Amino acid sequence: MPKQRAPRPTLAQVARAAGVSVGLASMCLTGAPGPAERTREHVREVARRLGYRPNKAASVLARHEVRRIGVVFSLRQAFHAQVIEALYQATASRGYELLLSAVTDDRAPQEAAEHLIDSRCQAIILVSTHPDDIDVSAAIDTVPIVIVGSNRSSAAISSVSVDGWAGVRQAMLYLQSAGHTRIAFADAPEASGTVDRRLGYESAMQAAGTNAHSTIVHGGETFQSGIQAAKRLQLLAQLPTAVVAHNDECAAGIIFGLKIRGLQVPEHVSVVGFDDSGFAWQSGLRMTTLHQDVAQIAALAVDEATRRIESAAGGVRPAEILVSPSLRIRDSSAPCSAKRLTA
Amino acid sequence: MPKQRAPRPTLAQVARAAGVSVGLASMCLTGAPGPAERTREHVREVARRLGYRPNKAASVLARHEVRRIGVVFSLRQAFHAQVIEALYQATASRGYELLLSAVTDDRAPQEAAEHLIDSRCQAIILVSTHPDDIDVSAAIDTVPIVIVGSNRSSAAISSVSVDGWAGVRQAMLYLQSAGHTRIAFADAPEASGTVDRRLGYESAMQAAGTNAHSTIVHGGETFQSGIQAAKRLQLLAQLPTAVVAHNDECAAGIIFGLKIRGLQVPEHVSVVGFDDSGFAWQSGLRMTTLHQDVAQIAALAVDEATRRIESAAGGVRPAEILVSPSLRIRDSSAPCSAKRLTA
DNA sequence: CACCCACGTACCAAGTGATGT
DNA sequence: CACATCACTTGGTACGTGGGT
Structure with missing residues (x-):
């Protein structure tokens, strides 16, 4: 048997029930200075008993500062x-x-x-x-x-x-000092943030010298597009030893895409993500990624x-x-070893 | 050079600028019957010119019906x-x-x-x-x-x-008529909806007769937990020929988990999800699942x-x-073939 | 005569219907 | 009769004023 829906009590009703004026009741409930502590507590008690809730619309309208x-x-x-x-x-x-x-x-x-x-x-x-x-x-x-x-x-x-540039530079520095030279970047031209990240990649590749060549594949920003990116990586003349991806979804897709094709991460290829969003851990893989706070x-x-x-x-x-994001080194990356495939 | 932030015009200001009363202006803008079409258009034009936007707080407060x-x-x-x-x-x-x-x-x-x-x-x-x-x-x-x-x-x-019960029954009917008998269910005890789904599974298994035995593994409601469920499935005395999962995330996890372990979906195992949420297509696999509209x-x-x-x-x-959800048969399920593994 | 506390009331920005003209 | 105006309503807030010790 559904109860009759009670109309919400207004401040005026609370005030009447408490035997005070509307203005005073308002001050008691909002915590404004003025009312005596005894009165304040009494009004609060009455309000609670009546199930009073302030009307936000009225409050916003009347208040000068809305916050x-x-x-x-x-x-x-x-x-x-x-x-x-x-x-x-x-x-x-x-x-x-x-x-x-x-x-x-x-x-x-x-x-x-x-x-x-x-x-x-x-x-x-x-x-x-x-x-x-x-x-x-x-x-x-x-x-x-x-x-x-x-x-x-x-x-x-x-x-x-x-700072996508600094983030990717950081990842690159880590990968390069771990012995990687054939490093690819999976970008996502549809996302605005990708440009800086790619520039960071390219500048790091340049800094590494002449025998390092930039390899950029389309990675996209979803798990699905990452899986397709894995295919593209495998079709390259030489499989990279490491990949930096536009974001975690893409990186996770790449990792699973490679696994499905029989390539192990990080044994065959190291993969680094970006964001440290849920995907970095939710997918069950502890992914190396750039953590955003x-x-x-x-x-x-x-x-x-x-x-x-x-x-x-x-x-x-x-x-x-x-x-600046910070690099979280986890299980999807490792030093470049001799076990690399060459095609 | 940042512009001075203009205070929003009120209805009163619009009315004054249009040379009418506030009440009339209100009627013109809300579309209430009464005002002459000429007046209405004029007031609207003035409001547009002044960049007037009604104050929601005031509107909610004054209006009887808030919708x-x-x-x-x-x-x-x-x-x-x-x-x-x-x-x-x-x-x-x-x-x-x-x-x-x-x-x-x-x-x-x-x-x-x-x-x-x-x-x-x-x-x-x-x-x-x-x-x-x-x-x-x-x-x-x-x-x-x-x-x-x-x-x-x-x-x-x-x-x-x-209707989880009806949904899973539907999936079971499809799998059974496709020749599957060793069908497992991956449940998620932490989610409330799982009970009905499991009951639907059990009732369908019972209906199939004595040589079919219920196999329930913990599947969870995330991609990660699904991957772990794949491991559990492989450790069973006999690998099932089909699995119905609590939801799509779990099903996707199971599919990838199986793939990583060298088992193909649907060739070795058919997998059916539930929800038809993003995961059914976002993950790049066109998954058979129970579509929720x-x-x-x-x-x-x-x-x-x-x-x-x-x-x-x-x-x-x-x-x-x-x-009632409706079964969407896609690429993660197939008729039970002779190619099945037996351990 | 301060001082504290409570009161009344004028807003806030819109909507509504009775009352003109 | 068609159109516009006015006074009042909504629920709260803020502040000037006044009554009591």
Whole structure:
């Protein structure tokens, strides 16, 4: 037998039940200074008894400072999910509230951002790997925007992104000092971050001297595309002794693709991923990869957002923040041994 | 040089600029009947020119009917993401707005649900695979609750879930008519939905007669655990000729686990997944699996939510809705051939 | 006469229906 | 009758004022 759904009690009702004025009740519940401790406790007790919950819409409307940040993200990417989790943490610890708005096939970034603006978010964080997600032009002169995962900041947009160049250089340095010379790179031209990573690869190959030649294959950013990349690697004139991949999904695909074709990792080929997303451990392989500190990235993004919010006049220029990933050496890489195949 | 951030124009400002009253301006913009077409167009034009966007907080507060549904979900599960995408679609087409609230390590379902209630959502959809997520007792007598993905409805909670029993029966019927007799099931005791699926398996095995014996191994719900399940399958006295897995992640793990151990799918073993989530195609293998129509599930969940919202008095009893999955036969299964291994 | 505490009330930005003209 | 206006509503917040020791 379904109960009659009780209409939510309002602050006025709580106040009446407690025998105080609405204004005083508000102060008691929000923790504002003023009320006597006895009164405060009494009002709180009454509110609890009545099951009172403040109406957010009314509160946002009345309050001057809303302390609310919105985030636009895609539901398809595991890395985004990690960032969102970290953003919840980062905003909460700074006394901000986080509002989510997802991008889907029939819900453009534009629309997602508008929802957040209409909800009076004071800043928008855009979690993105694809550069064209930045088509939120309408929002630009309304609230500060911080992009996470892409370094295309502009005169109006801040960015927090990983230093792909330095990351890949780090991986290359490690592989080279482990004796590898035939190192390939699996890129993902469809993702914006890949350019810096490839440049890091190429610069490291150049630094290694003339007998090292760059080999770039299409890797893509999914497990599936990684599997296909493994095929391409095997079809090369010479099988590389090591591969650096655009991200973990791709690296995992390469590893499984090679295994299926009878090649062992790391015995025959070393594979290094990028992100240290779930895939680096979820897939059962302890993968060598470049670790991104998601908590740190989220914290920097929120800090940048609040910085620009608090300089209300708009006198602060957007920042471009780079975070260096750190190499986590695990089981998908090893020194270059004599056991190498030559075709 | 960052521009001065312009304060958002209010309806009052639009009205003044258009030379009409606030009330009339409101009617023009919301599409309420009354205003002359000429006036309406004029006000709309002025609003556009000023970049007016309605304040959601004020709108929600003033409006009697909010038409807003909230969803609590976990960021860790790919299937949840698919459901959310479908929910956006389903709510939008019914003139409702969807609010997201994620569960994380330090954000309990309870807290996530409270955020939605405080935002005056009229119903809450809980996307969940784990039964203990249903600890939102405080919310129960405030708004209708619909659980997606678990069949534990109650006197106060509706549910929409897939019919695991019927689904697995369907897969079994297909495998058995393809000549398979040694069929194993990989379960996931940690997930709530697994029980029905296993019962479907056992009933199908019983129906097949005495010479068929049930073989249940721990499969888990992740790719990693699936890989380990492959090992367990190989250690059995007799390798099964077919395996039905709790979900796609697990099935994919089993397939790759078998491949790594030199066994081919479907030549040596047929594998059937469950969900038809991204993994069924993303991993590069066209997997035979039980397809869940996410759009349909989302639509049913929203319909149930609106049904209970609209019976404002609470006189409607919660429903328990079952959706049958449909078998998608693809490349990970085949008729039982003579080529089988016997140990 | 301070001082503390509580009160009343004017907002916030929109929506709604009765009341004009 | 068609169209526009006004006064009031929504739930809370913030601040100026006043009543009591």
